Amino acid sequence: MSAEQSPKIVIVDESPIRAAILEEGLREAGFTEVVHIREMQSLLARIYAVDPDIILIDLENPSRDVLEQMFQVSRAVRRPIAMFVDQSDSASIQASVEAGVSAYIVDGLKKERIKPILDLCVSRFNAFAKLQEELERTKSQLEDRKIIERAKGILMKVKGLTEDEAYVLLRSTAMREKKKIGEIAQSIITASEMLK
Amino acid sequence: MTGPLRIGFIPLVDAAALIVAVDKGFTAVEGLEVELVREVSWSNVRDKLNIGLFDVAHLLAPVAIASSLGLGHVKVPIAAPFNLGINGNAITVSPALHAALMEEIDGDRFDPLATARALARVVAKRRKAGAEPLTFGMTFPFSTHNYQLRFWMAAAGVDPDEDVRLVVLPPPYMVDSLANGHVDAFCVGAPWNSVAVDLGIGHILHFVSDILVHAAEKVLAVRQTWAEKNSETVAALVRAAVKGAAFIEQPENRIEAARILARPERIDVDAEVVQRTLDGRLKISPDGAMRESGRYLLVGREGAGRPDPAQAAWLYAQMVRWGQTALSPEALVTAMGVFRPDLYDAAVGQSAGTADAPGGSFGAFAGPAFDPRDVAGYLASFDVARRAR
Numbered sequence: 001m002s003a004e005q006s007p008k009i010v011i012v013d014e015s016p017i018r019a020a021i022l023e024e025g026l027r028e029a030g031f032t033e034v035v036h037i038r039e040m041q042s043l044l045a046r047i048y049a050v051d052p053d054i055i056l057i058d059l060e061n062p063s064r065d066v067l068e069q070m071f072q073v074s075r076a077v078r079r080p081i082a083m084f085v086d087q088s089d090s091a092s093i094q095a096s097v098e099a100g101v102s103a104y105i106v107d108g109l110k111k112e113r114i115k116p117i118l119d120l121c122v123s124r125f126n127a128f129a130k131l132q133e134e135l136e137r138t139k140s141q142l143e144d145r146k147i148i149e150r151a152k153g154i155l156m157k158v159k160g161l162t163e164d165e166a167y168v169l170l171r172s173t174a175m176r177e178k179k180k181i182g183e184i185a186q187s188i189i190t191a192s193e194m195l196k
Numbered sequence: 197m198t199g200p201l202r203i204g205f206i207p208l209v210d211a212a213a214l215i216v217a218v219d220k221g222f223t224a225v226e227g228l229e230v231e232l233v234r235e236v237s238w239s240n241v242r243d244k245l246n247i248g249l250f251d252v253a254h255l256l257a258p259v260a261i262a263s264s265l266g267l268g269h270v271k272v273p274i275a276a277p278f279n280l281g282i283n284g285n286a287i288t289v290s291p292a293l294h295a296a297l298m299e300e301i302d303g304d305r306f307d308p309l310a311t312a313r314a315l316a317r318v319v320a321k322r323r324k325a326g327a328e329p330l331t332f333g334m335t336f337p338f339s340t341h342n343y344q345l346r347f348w349m350a351a352a353g354v355d356p357d358e359d360v361r362l363v364v365l366p367p368p369y370m371v372d373s374l375a376n377g378h379v380d381a382f383c384v385g386a387p388w389n390s391v392a393v394d395l396g397i398g399h400i401l402h403f404v405s406d407i408l409v410h411a412a413e414k415v416l417a418v419r420q421t422w423a424e425k426n427s428e429t430v431a432a433l434v435r436a437a438v439k440g441a442a443f444i445e446q447p448e449n450r451i452e453a454a455r456i457l458a459r460p461e462r463i464d465v466d467a468e469v470v471q472r473t474l475d476g477r478l479k480i481s482p483d484g485a486m487r488e489s490g491r492y493l494l495v496g497r498e499g500a501g502r503p504d505p506a507q508a509a510w511l512y513a514q515m516v517r518w519g520q521t522a523l524s525p526e527a528l529v530t531a532m533g534v535f536r537p538d539l540y541d542a543a544v545g546q547s548a549g550t551a552d553a554p555g556g557s558f559g560a561f562a563g564p565a566f567d568p569r570d571v572a573g574y575l576a577s578f579d580v581a582r583r584a585r
Binding site: 040041042044059060061062063064065066067068069071072090093094097098102 | 237
């Protein structure tokens with residue numbers, strides 16, 4: 001990197017957290033010129049105002065099709081972009097699409113300078129997806145715990161059980177019916193509400 | 197095959213035959229297990245089909261051709277064994293542009309030559325007044341919408357690259373962009389034109405069937421190599437799509453079809469709007485004026501499902517006309533080879549000779565009759581064109 005100037009990178013992403021994770025990674029790797037665009041209105045004009053060498057966009061973003069216009073030569077397009085990776089480099093395409101990110105490279109940037117950026121993108125996007133998954137799991141665990149607490153309360157009251165006995169009943173029923181404890185707990189709550 | 201077929205689609209009414217084929221169980225009857233995956237951009241659909249994350253896709257016909265030619269992206273040969281829709285797009289304009297056009301129009305307001313000439317006068321006036329050029333939204337560089345807008349305005353001498361701006365917009369953003377003045381008009385498929393009219397912010401100026409009587413719109417696309425390895429699956433899928441299309445075309449099934457398509461995990465729009473599109477009976481202006489056409493969207497009737505290579509040739513000719521690629525006889529053959537009536541015929545068990553006559557005539561309102569054997573001669577007849585750089 002040292003001798004050459006850092007390429008200018010635009011991140012188009014409506015998720016501020018994911019963009020921040022990516023931006024941080026890029027800066028750590030020495031890419032200092034990073035701009036995040038969140039607003040999709042007049043996207044091309046915003047991009048041209050920055051005049052980047054590389055544009056990174058998440059695949060959940062419908063505006064990806066807007067960027068495809070930059071392959072065309074027209075009044076609206078000033079610096080046409082090149083293909084984002086080499087035809088032969090199908091592994092890179094696969095990895096980036098699976099991670100949920102796509103890169104557009106302005107004509108003239110050397111291939112060996114693109115590869116590390118793309119790799120970094122893929123790993124940061126994957127890290128973000130994992131983070132989100134964990135968050136979802138934690139959320140649903142928390143939710144489950146609340147439901148189980150309520151179901152235990154109902155069982156204790158209706159059947160005169162201790163807290164431990166109520167939990168054992170829930171767990172053994174879940175095992176016998178091959179369901180999650182949370183599901184059994186939910187059906188107890190539903191049933192008791194119907195019987196009110 | 198392992199696991200279900202993964203089929204990508206964009207939430208548009210012209211995915212109808214595919215969605216109904218799956219949701220009415222026609223694919224299951226054919227022994228196919230299918231997972232429909234809703235996507236947000238044509239670039240995603242194309243890329244996921246190309247790298248095998250999708251086995252099959254609802255795809256813009258020109259994207260299938262561009263992919264096979266390696267235009268705009270990596271080259272992956274595509275086969276289209278079923279045509280998902282003929283026509284189905286419309287041009288919607290803002291109330292302000294509509295008023296300006298109606299002031300200038302000399303002739304019938306549904307005559308595309310009359311409206312194109314009116315547009316030429318509006319464009320000239322704006323230039324004289326020093327106003328910004330008009331901006332038209334369309335869905336993708338390689339899209340029927342792009343070519344239909346260009347074909348229409350160029351017929352009256354409006355250069356789509358010099359006299360106006362054409363910008364790509366994702367279909368779900370079209371309506372907002374028209375409302376806030378980011379664009380003055382757009383060409384898009386259903387339901388978005390109706391949504392704009394219902395909100396009182398747009399007038400449907402043309403059904404694209406005004407411009408071209410018979411135009412291939414979306415195809416069911418598979419990778420060519422995949423089609424070769426999975427010929428039984430392709431045939432089963434085509435049969436299911438044929439049944440889906442036939443179901444939709446029965447007027448007594450329209451309510452049910454519209455309900456299936458309207459569901460949140462499919463197109464996610466009011467069922468009544470979907471039905472308007474299928475019936476070809478559309479509200480065209482905020483004051484409630486209706487327009488009916490038997491040609492608005494053809495899902496299966498008039499042989500719409502059978503891919504017609506002449507349609508692929510016409511789309512390729514548009515790519516050449518607008519400078520997206522240079523004319524080459526080999527590329528023309530490749531483009532025509534994307535549309536596969538042979539796979540369709542094999543699936544439904546008919547021989548080519550007995551097949552429904554293809555739409556044949558494009559019924560374009562301007563220019564000479566199109567002949568795939570003389571694309572150069574056809575293109576030479578147009579004054580407004582670009583050369584590939």
